[in-house]
Amino acid sequence: MPEKNESGIKILAENRKARYNYTILETYECGIELRGTEVKSMKDGKFSFVDSYAVIEHGECILKSFHISPYTFGNLYNHDPDRPRRLLLHKQEIKKLYRKTEERGFTLVPLKFYLKNGRVKLELAVCQGKKSFDKRDSIKERDMKREVAREFRSKLY
8 A cells, every 4th residue: 555655645656667767857747637437546556657658739748558447346437448648737838848849859758646635646757768878877876876885784783
């Protein structure tokens, strides 16, 4: 079960792989337009966003390849699990994101899904893909930090 922190935010899922594959430049908090039983499935943690991404189409931000499993007790009220979902952002933010994705070739990737005051929110990031040598640097840096922590612990005992 996800834990609540002191600010009333309950994290449903985090995309740690995105932090490895992309360089994160900016993050935005946005709502997501859900229908009926999708909210209950999200609260149960029955969703997958491994390969999901956002695009700007017709002045709206749309989340694609985001899967929400049908709610178990929803029977005829369930919705299409793989439908594109609209993200709720201010017009100015959408224009800014559109310019960035069109001009510089950045990608919009969801980093985290969480509940804030009972509403499902997501943290959307403007990302730039890392090259393989950048990924190797990330691995090397992580291993060095782990080694330093191990040394520090061994000297304490």
